[in-house]
Amino acid sequence: MQAAQTEPKRTKTYTDEVYRLLEEKPGVEDILIMNCSGVPIKTSMERQDALQHACLYENLREKCQAFLSKMEPPQLLTVLRVRTRLHEALLTPDGKITVLVVQNPKDTHLKVQDLKGNSLTI
């Protein structure tokens, strides 16, 4: 039986395709694709920045995964999104690779709350 859902083939062509598709999306600043041990294999950033990003976010991702495994029922992390003031970083574990994207988010919801007159912040 094929466990196609859990471990599909992540070949070089696949990562190139992923990279290309991500590049075309609007608002994307940086893309970083890491292999299963967290080493960057394809990136649009400088070498130094890429290593730093990869290292720090892998750390964070492990902690998040640990938290989710403690909950009931234990779950796998599918996406980790960290929104900061200047940009948003999305980390997606995906089979044998991990995709990290830094993008420019557009906070449309902030406008909505003003219109409604609610004082619900964030």
Added chain:
Amino acid sequence: MSADKKGKPEKQHKDRSYDGDAFIAQFALRGAREIIILDADGNTLRSTVSPRRTFVYVSSLKPLVTMARNVVRDLNPSNDVTFMRLGSNGGEVHIALGTDFILIVIQRIKRKSTTQK
């Protein structure tokens, strides 16, 4: 029962004391039953889950928040985290970091066969 955002003024039981709160009910529309509000230091202000469980959640999520903050500051010292979202198959955890508070919302995706809290 509109006016007050935070529901009943006196809190005898922390659990289930927010059932009439419209604010909480709005979250519950999307399957988010567990909401925890902390101040900037991590002391629990309000929570819709039992104190024991709140403690368990906060004790693992607070270091996570601190860590995320450190990560972001390391990469760019002028940057700071405003929001974090941990997504998984069964649900999501949203953490909002304001200047004076931290808001945690835990959301479950209901499946037809099992009903989860």
